[in-house]
Amino acid sequence: MGKLTIGCFSSLVGSMTLDFAVKLAEAAVKKGHEVDLWLSGNGVMLGKKGQSKFRDYSYLAGTVEELLKTGKFRITNCEACAKARGIDKEDTMDGFGIHSMDWYLASAFDADRVLHIGGE
């Protein structure tokens, strides 16, 4: 089994890109692969605690929690991007990592595949 590193910079609400990234991560984990999901830019909104589940807005917290339970999935917020948006560690969902940008490059280093999805 391989390791997939996904970088996603799109916002949780206002774009379906992050939904796609999480769906892809879910599919890869189900096949037995390991997945690192790096969130930078507006992507860090995915880690915000206390999001409400409305049908007109993307909601991925439940899926992320299930993925974290598998032990094959790591999800990490860019520290600077999160802090710039007022999201500190205490505002971040349990299970999320918080690192500087070099963490993403280190994850890419030993990944079998990198899918950089980018932002808006």
Added chain:
Amino acid sequence: MAIKKLAFIVEKLPYKAETSRLALTHAIASQTVEIYLEDGDNVEPVIAFVGDGVLNCLKDQKALDIYGVTSLEMHLKNALLLDLKVLVCKEDLDRLGLKEDDIVMDAEELGAEVTTEVVPYDQIQQEMESADHLLFF
């Protein structure tokens, strides 16, 4: 012990969104990636500006004066100071009527020794083909 080449390909406009800024900040972060890696392992970044992305390299940006944020020009100069390989697509400069004099070619005032390379797209294609991972911004 291994070196993995990461190619940061920037095709988005500056300032319209955060994308090109994040390309530069992530590429610059390669300077500290070793703390996560085994001894002898490292990444080799190359940044290439293509399409409208070449506009990120324009000189005399006023982002700090007008928006209060670091300009892409300053990030680019920092990249040169850190010896990152910076490529700019010649055909796209030509298409936009830009010359080397219009873009950031060096950061001598910061003490940088490497300079921006204006190259044909074929050379950027070769960089992409030789990279271990591509990151499009």
